[in-house]
Amino acid sequence: MNTKRxxxxxTIIFTCCNVSYFDNEIEMKWSGDLNMxxxxxxxxxxxVLQELDINDFSEDAEGNMSxxxxxxxxxxxxxxxxxxxxxxxxxxxxxxxLTPAIFNAAGVSSPHTITASEIAPGxxxxxxxxxxxTRQKIQKFELTKNLTGASFIDGQLIIDIASNFTVDIxxxxxxxxxxxxxxxxxxxxxxxxxxxxxxxxxxxxxxxxDFTQNADNLESTTNNFVINVTSELxxxxxxxxxxxxxxxxxANLTGAETAVVYGDFKQESFxxxxxxxxxxxxxxxxxxxxxxANPKIKIKASNGYGFPIGIDLSKIRAVNQTSTLNLKYxxxxxxxxxxxxxxxxxYSSEAPxxxxxxxxxKTNSNVSDFFSLRPTEIxxxxxxxxxxxxxxxxxxxxxxxxxxxxxxxxxxxxLEVKFENIELxxxxxxxxxxxxxxxxNFVLVLxxxxxxxxxxxxxxxxxxxxxxxxxxxxxxAFAAADIQSNGKSSEYKKTSTEVTFSENDxxxxxxxxxxxxxxxxxxxxxKNSVKLLGINGLIVNVSTKANIKL
Amino acid sequence: MKINxxxxxxxxxxxxxxxxxxxxxxxxxxxxYVAQTQNVSAVYxxxxxxxxxxxxxxxNVNNPFKLNEFLIQNNTTNKLETNFDNLLLNSKALNQSTMxxxxxxxxxxxxxKKGSISLFANSKLVNNIQYTDQFIEVAANGINNxxxxxxxxxxxxxxxxxxxxxxxxxxxxxxIGLRLKYLNGVAHASLKNNAxxxxxxxxxxxxxxxxxANASLRTSGLSNEDTSYFTGNNGFGMDLxxxxxxxxxxxxxxxxxxxxxxxWSENNTSYNIKDxxxxxxxxxxxxxxxxxxNEIERAINTVFKATETVENFSTKLTSNTYxxxxxxxxxxxxxxxxxxxxxVFGASVTNYALGYNRLHKKATYGLLTSIxxxxxxxxxxxxxxxxxxxxQMYVATDNFLNAFKKVxxxxxxxxxxxxxxxx
Numbered sequence: 018m019n020t021k022r023x024x025x026x027x028t029i030i031f032t033c034c035n036v037s038y039f040d041n042e043i044e045m046k047w048s049g050d051l052n053m054x055x056x057x058x059x060x061x062x063x064x065v066l067q068e069l070d071i072n073d074f075s076e077d078a079e080g081n082m083s084x085x086x087x088x089x090x091x092x093x094x095x096x097x098x099x100x101x102x103x104x105x106x107x108x109x110x111x112x113x114x115l116t117p118a119i120f121n122a123a124g125v126s127s128p129h130t131i132t133a134s135e136i137a138p139g140x141x142x143x144x145x146x147x148x149x150x151t152r153q154k155i156q157k158f159e160l161t162k163n164l165t166g167a168s169f170i171d172g173q174l175i176i177d178i179a180s181n182f183t184v185d186i187x188x189x190x191x192x193x194x195x196x197x198x199x200x201x202x203x204x205x206x207x208x209x210x211x212x213x214x215x216x217x218x219x220x221x222x223x224x225x226x227d228f229t230q231n232a233d234n235l236e237s238t239t240n241n242f243v244i245n246v247t248s249e250l251x252x253x254x255x256x257x258x259x260x261x262x263x264x265x266x267x268a269n270l271t272g273a274e275t276a277v278v279y280g281d282f283k284q285e286s287f288x289x290x291x292x293x294x295x296x297x298x299x300x301x302x303x304x305x306x307x308x309x310a311n312p313k314i315k316i317k318a319s320n321g322y323g324f325p326i327g328i329d330l331s332k333i334r335a336v337n338q339t340s341t342l343n344l345k346y347x348x349x350x351x352x353x354x355x356x357x358x359x360x361x362x363x364y365s366s367e368a369p370x371x372x373x374x375x376x377x378x379k380t381n382s383n384v385s386d387f388f389s390l391r392p393t394e395i396x397x398x399x400x401x402x403x404x405x406x407x408x409x410x411x412x413x414x415x416x417x418x419x420x421x422x423x424x425x426x427x428x429x430x431x432l433e434v435k436f437e438n439i440e441l442x443x444x445x446x447x448x449x450x451x452x453x454x455x456x457x458n459f460v461l462v463l464x465x466x467x468x469x470x471x472x473x474x475x476x477x478x479x480x481x482x483x484x485x486x487x488x489x490x491x492x493x494a495f496a497a498a499d500i501q502s503n504g505k506s507s508e509y510k511k512t513s514t515e516v517t518f519s520e521n522d523x524x525x526x527x528x529x530x531x532x533x534x535x536x537x538x539x540x541x542x543x544k545n546s547v548k549l550l551g552i553n554g555l556i557v558n559v560s561t562k563a564n565i566k567l
Numbered sequence: 568m569k570i571n572x573x574x575x576x577x578x579x580x581x582x583x584x585x586x587x588x589x590x591x592x593x594x595x596x597x598x599x600y601v602a603q604t605q606n607v608s609a610v611y612x613x614x615x616x617x618x619x620x621x622x623x624x625x626x627n628v629n630n631p632f633k634l635n636e637f638l639i640q641n642n643t644t645n646k647l648e649t650n651f652d653n654l655l656l657n658s659k660a661l662n663q664s665t666m667x668x669x670x671x672x673x674x675x676x677x678x679x680k681k682g683s684i685s686l687f688a689n690s691k692l693v694n695n696i697q698y699t700d701q702f703i704e705v706a707a708n709g710i711n712n713x714x715x716x717x718x719x720x721x722x723x724x725x726x727x728x729x730x731x732x733x734x735x736x737x738x739x740x741x742x743i744g745l746r747l748k749y750l751n752g753v754a755h756a757s758l759k760n761n762a763x764x765x766x767x768x769x770x771x772x773x774x775x776x777x778x779x780a781n782a783s784l785r786t787s788g789l790s791n792e793d794t795s796y797f798t799g800n801n802g803f804g805m806d807l808x809x810x811x812x813x814x815x816x817x818x819x820x821x822x823x824x825x826x827x828x829x830x831w832s833e834n835n836t837s838y839n840i841k842d843x844x845x846x847x848x849x850x851x852x853x854x855x856x857x858x859x860x861n862e863i864e865r866a867i868n869t870v871f872k873a874t875e876t877v878e879n880f881s882t883k884l885t886s887n888t889y890x891x892x893x894x895x896x897x898x899x900x901x902x903x904x905x906x907x908x909x910x911v912f913g914a915s916v917t918n919y920a921l922g923y924n925r926l927h928k929k930a931t932y933g934l935l936t937s938i939x940x941x942x943x944x945x946x947x948x949x950x951x952x953x954x955x956x957x958x959q960m961y962v963a964t965d966n967f968l969n970a971f972k973k974v975x976x977x978x979x980x981x982x983x984x985x986x987x988x989x990x
Binding site: 037038039041042043044045046047048049050051052053054055056057058059060462464513557558559560561562564565 | 634635638640641644645646647648649650651706707708709710711768771772773774775848849850851852853854859862863973974975
């Protein structure tokens, strides 16, 4: 090989390198699997309820759950029980026993100064005598109630005693209707009444009043005011006497205010403030039936009045969108549908209100049906009256300063339930079309561990501006946990589910704008009810088996 | 002795079954005609008094696959599309990929009375990758169960500037060459020895059970920080060589190249996965206000206990050894039997070749057969160096056929070429 050929060979080698291949743009193409766990959600039932924005539930130490609603019922104004003691005036006269006839018998005319002890020997002067005369006045108060008593805190009883006797007269006033608070004895006073008379002012705040006083031969009554006036007349030698002398007693009861009045308030109506109660819990469920095994309504009433109050429950209604159900309560101790709230039996300004608790449950009411109606609202048109059990008479009182009436309606619905295709629905926006752009197919793997004795089926519906894209997926998300004889779950139940989204599904899902999720819950069909505990948990492990194409 | 060229080719093809070839083997046979052969043999007894080397290039690529088996041209878009499936199809249980690029930036060689002195500057890239079919399976099929072992990576780019001396002894029968080199590391990436990473995916839950040992990647100079041409990664290296003229017809030669170390102290980052015999990743808490994607990334980092550390380290150069014997059939015809050895990932890669060169005063050319011990494919290479006045042109390849093929159609290729000024 000569030098020229060798040079040609070298030149060819130098220039033969063809790298035009790299003129083309390189594009990354790849398809492969991505099998990986995404993560887990660990929900207790309490968490689920909070997610559903249901907050009206409580949980005891053992995890037993119940929905609790409390509504207060207060008494209305009920002013009719506050009986006013109106002003009262009355008049009593005790005339001199020295009538004209006696003057005639004494052979003197009125006026006359007694100068002789005998009008004839051995015949005493009839003008000389001692005599005690009592007059009783029974005055009826015009009151709105039949009262038997009252305790004053203000007011006065002014008694004006006038006398035209020329001699001083001892007058005794006894008011059996007016009882001293300090000694619990009737008011009584004795006064020497001159011709100038005398005024007595009795502050009523020191007294109670006994409206039952009556004439001695009559039974006790109500609204009566009794006063006895006794004058002691003693005519002696030297006294000037007349035949028209008398003692006048005028009494004015004014400005009386009472701390308490006693009486029989019969079965007068008692008003309550009306309420309604919204039950958010049931708003979360769409379709299906739910039966509560042991719901309760407890009425805890605090009665600061001196009379029992009957609450008529017949106007408490469960209301849902389509129907209404009245509460029924069968109470052995009182009238049907009536809750008897005892009052304070003995008045004391510091007497505590009487607490009465009544529980309505499946044994004495229709509360199970009441709540199984899935009410969205409970209307509380509560009416009532005093003395629901009429004792004839009823020993009642009304204190002007009272603690009133308060009642709490505590609804306790334990989650001991039977679920039949109860649906929970939710919707979420979806704008992740780009994120699934590279997916060829996608298998969503759900491994759940469930200690809730409810099974759950999920239906996922993909929508484009409200139009179903026909790629809905329905699958068993979790099976119900087995339960023990007490209705509580015994252990976690495992479920494994794979949901496959084909390439065609994914193409449609890319157009989705929203996802509707419907969860259908069922308790085991063979069980009447199961107990749901707050600690019941649902562990959802989410993983994926995806094929990706880049 | 006059040997017909075609006869020589026939002889070489006949002997190919027992011969193995290595890249740069053919270049090695240019010997004293080309000053740049000092890069493969330190002994240089120049034919010319003075050589000024202009920038030249030499590269060797040994891949288990052709480029167009991985980057497949789409006839519609004309784009080159990656195809890992094809890569997997063409993978063996254990695959090795090597690439060596030697850019000869400067060469100045003087002939001395008893040998030569040379000054040189090269930029080198040595890239050795060993990967298993499981590794490619992950790349091709995605995240499934895998157990990645025996995968290795060692890539080093560096500059070398040095001085070479060749001196003859024993009445010129013995020639010893020594090259001392200052090394300056540009970039490096290497996996720790015996690195392994395994993933076992639970069939039901898809939970990952991760096993890792020695999973650490040391890098230097790969960050985006601006670096100057020379770095603070300094090192020292040397090449040794010797030839001995046994008789008028026979000579033997031995060279050991690239003995040296680079200390990497600048722009270093080590990416580490903590050793674990089984760490479970079961996802993240989905009940989060943050981005689930971010949570997953954070959790996976935590599970893998991935850390980035900055630490200095030293690496040895990939040394190679050549041993050859030449038979001078005549003054113009020489046969060479060549044994080469290269240490890669602690294993010795041995190669054999038989070559023939025609020797002229101003030129040489020859043929060489070699076989790669891994794929056992026969390759025929050639070399030539010719002086035309003051210009010397040289070229060598270990695979003639591939030299004329398109770059995407070859998996193994070597080419060394350059131009010198010789006087």
